[in-house]
Amino acid sequence: MSTTTPPSPPPLPLTRTSVQAAHALIKPYIHETPLLTSHSLNTIASTPSSSSSANPTLRLHFKCENLQRIGAFKARGAFHALQRLLSTTTPEILRSNGGVTTHSSGNHAQALALAARTANIPAHIVMPSISSPAKIAATRSYGANIIFSGSTSSEREAVVSEVIAKTGAVLIPPYDHPDIILGQGTAALELQTQFQSQNPSSRTLNAIITPCGGGGLLSGTALACEGTNIKVFGAEPSFQDADDARRAFYSATGERISSVKTLTIADGLRTPVGEIPWSIIRGRKLVEGMYAVTEDQIRAALRLVYERMKLVVEPSAVVPLAVALYNEDFRAMVEREGGDEGWDLGIILTGGNVSLDTLGTLFTQ
């Protein structure tokens, strides 16, 4: 087995055109997930919570990435990164070099494992040994080689470095990588096309809101909307300062906050925003605003998606809906900007990977 990492392709420009190219590349491997609406959620979103509250008119359009392969949008970025890699090397070379690697205990682990298996390339996934048995089993079910590590990021990174040194495997990080960002942006592209085919041409999509954890999806969405007049917003939990991107966004310097320690129930959003995503979100000002919600607001939105939309989603996925329903600053802004006609708002429901036990606990709290 060689231990030389194969060459990476030259990076693509971070533009809408590159997101379109990414979409063409991954289309055979991903689902075009449905864009759904809900009369009852539109009614709730367009009703003020009290007589003195904001009173926006909102028509919500849900891009159901919980119905994506591996149950989350992360399949898009992983398939894109791998297909891009295969554009400058061959499966044989990648195979003889030990394939690909990453460290993740979440959806990116499963996404990379699936993308690698589809191309018949080995994937080495470094997971903290304290990961839940369900997540380990899910990642293993896609044929990945699991390597356990300690749970701090330095312990995890040390193990990944060992894997790379030993095998020459190519590192595919979860969000801080141009190909990942461009892949995640394809969800917003589909959303735009689906909105147009479902609505009269006189209506235009006003905005899209996505969660922001590492920022791969939010920055990809911003690229997918550049030059379209569709505004892009980010949503975060506020619990234990999980809203690092929101705080940095509105700070004078706009400097990225690189460390976050939170146990929000929106467990996909516990990470600080990454460097490249941040350069798009704040540096290039492609995101219009950032909003945060409480744990109770996330729980209430979660319940509504189960009861009214009949969809299984993970807590992180409903953070944007919680903003649309409960964040008074956001709602006052929509009322002001949208006026009587209101807004058509795209919401990316990012994923549905949650154990049935966890759900039980969430709904009885």
Added chain:
Amino acid sequence: MSTTTPPSPPPLPLTRTSVQAAHALIKPYIHETPLLTSHSLNTIASTPSSSSSANPTLRLHFKCENLQRIGAFKARGAFHALQRLLSTTTPEILRSNGGVTTHSSGNHAQALALAARTANIPAHIVMPSISSPAKIAATRSYGANIIFSGSTSSEREAVVSEVIAKTGAVLIPPYDHPDIILGQGTAALELQTQFQSQNPSSRTLNAIITPCGGGGLLSGTALACEGTNIKVFGAEPSFQDADDARRAFYSATGERISSVKTLTIADGLRTPVGEIPWSIIRGRKLVEGMYAVTEDQIRAALRLVYERMKLVVEPSAVVPLAVALYNEDFRAMVEREGGDEGWDLGIILTGGNVSLDTLGTLFTQ
């Protein structure tokens, strides 16, 4: 208020053409629900449970009526029955005659309430006073007038008769009515069109399987498939002889079994099959076969739909999937008929109206 029931429209012939006409009539009021596939469920369905078990090749196509308005396919029948009524009378006349009525504690109650509210016509829904508060609240939320009754069918029917005598309201029964049957059949029509647009023209849909409670959906599906070469199958729970239609189907006389007493977890399928549905299913032989599954098999299928498909469904909705995955007779038949190429099988996921508490109980049993 008048107490004369307005004239009903002349009945439509029970044909595929009438289902197409029904679809044109209700299209503005219903969702075209997505048709979804799942790689992992296809793999499970195409893997024998043991070395001596049947080994069919199955590609499953799920028609997601849990994402329909009111969370179930019943919206189709209710909108159709009401629109048909409005073809020979006016909303004003229906309003002055007290609107529409039915007795139901389930999805038909909500469906009729919604259809009536959409046309601004009163709906009087007779519900047993022991109905769950959640179901009463849901029906009331669609603006219906709820009238409580005892829980036996004679007690319920007595109250409905009183309502009709007092108000002249038109009875819209849950399944034993041509307009309801034709409305429910529209789900299978959409399924056919969606399958064709998602698959190469060389592939054809081989069969559709639906649950069978009162038989409105199964018989409507059979009409929607008449003359198309698509085979239609029905699925029932076997617990406490809930499989009345299956038993009657394979009996020498083919006589309908008109009384069933079961507490299967598939609570939408506790009713015996109705007369008109039965005349289509067995009388006209438009259904190819009937299959039953155990409570444990229903529970296992339910868990798979939550975990792999990320959809909230009620137990009744997964009975056909349980047949496809676990009924050895069905699977042996598909293996025999489908051969190496296998079958493309449409599955109607009928609804998602289940309380989060009930779910917790189901998954911990």
